[in-house]
Amino acid sequence: MQFLTDNFPLLRDAFLTTLGLSLLAGLVALVLGTVLAAMRVSPITPLRGLATFYVETFRNTPLTVVFFFIIFGLPQIDFVVGFFPGAVVAVGMYTAAFVAEALRSGINAVGPGQAEAARAIGLTFGQSLREVVLPQAFRTVVPPLGNVWIAMVKNTSIAAGFATTELAATLPRLANANAGDILLILVAVVVGYMLITVPSAYGIHHVERRVAILR
């Protein structure tokens, strides 16, 4: 217990790093993912191709490889990024591909009649997407987006391998402590992740019921 209280500042900072990394990367992923999803359903072929290429590439690339490239690869072509911003970019760009896929399936789930009606009253492509299709798509994708968010929170742990001291990184750092102490740290780390994921799951379920639309 003494050990746990001694290392409380480290664990608290690590928890806040994980939380901040999750929120920032989540924001990047949501914005970029929405743009990608819109590109994938647009009538402009090059943009559709670019978005498809992006999604397929990132879905088939391990997040570790994305991290590796941003932290070690980019400096080779004179783009030096800090460890924390690099982690935000890596997790955000990786997750954006999954957000885009979730949104696209949501767009596909919006009834064809909705888009047809929007066109019939004279809305443009942008308007029908903005005012009619996307608001409905966002609602149907609450559960899959929630799963993406929770998977992403767990994925932020990979930043531990790239010099960001977030929750998981406290384990190798304190690995030389004696058995009982390091076990306590492990419990604290697990609890730390659950402090984010369990309320998230609860909140997602709540939102899901609030916004659910009957078809």
Added chain:
Amino acid sequence: MTTPVLFDVPGPRARARIRIGTIVGALVVLAIIAFVLVRLGGNGQLEGQRWAILFDPSTNVPQRLLEALLRTLRVALLAMVLATALGLLLAVARLSDHRWLRVPVSAFVEFFRAIPLLVVIFALYFVLPGFGIRLSTYAALTAGLVLYNSAVIAEIVRAGILSVDRGQRDAALAVGMRKSQVMSLVLLPQAVRRMLPILIAQLVVLLKDSSLGFIIGYFELLRQARSLVEYFTPRFGNDYTFQLYVAAALLYIAVNVLLSQLARFVERRTRQNARTAAAAPPVLGAGAVAPGQEA
């Protein structure tokens, strides 16, 4: 494709606008490509002789990368087999009629699904030694992949079993099969068959996750690339660094794309045979994680 739903068959003005959009879009894409190439070229990263070492056996680089790829595949394959086997057992155990079996197995599955895979691997590699169990990086990585993925696979298989029509089970019991026979001869084969595309998608995730070995120092592709860079840098400066990183990343992506293609092929096959399988599409239980969205 959703295209026909979202917009009318374009008229002349819309066609003109789309044409302009296409040209602008193509220019944007070309600009991005040109920017990357100029950036790379400005650093001399595109010189042929820098890339040549990747293909020149006399430098030992291709052999090293291939060995590293094999080490990656070795971990992934072993973990795939073990995780699938354990996952099937866990799924069946979680559906058991015996409380003493069902409750601990449920706890095991939910626990490992809730925490990041890297934390599992760190626990095996950094925490267990305190209790006198010292695992190699190979063992820790494999065990971590197996524990985590068996929990995920168990949930996939369980959803599959629950989706099999109730009449199948009732009929099997009615002809006098024992509960174990009903499960192994009737329910499991149908469940696995139905869930095959999702199972393979999860195995792709497992393959991707085997790259976590880099973080604990298992000598897979990325670690090998780092070590080659550390070997070359004192001798040739940073001449080959970028190329080696690109090679390691591309090998990873290539293997993953191949396995993903296999998953897609199997999915198409399964869909074609859907008429022979039972009618209702399988539904993942609430909270079940969609495949491909894990780490």
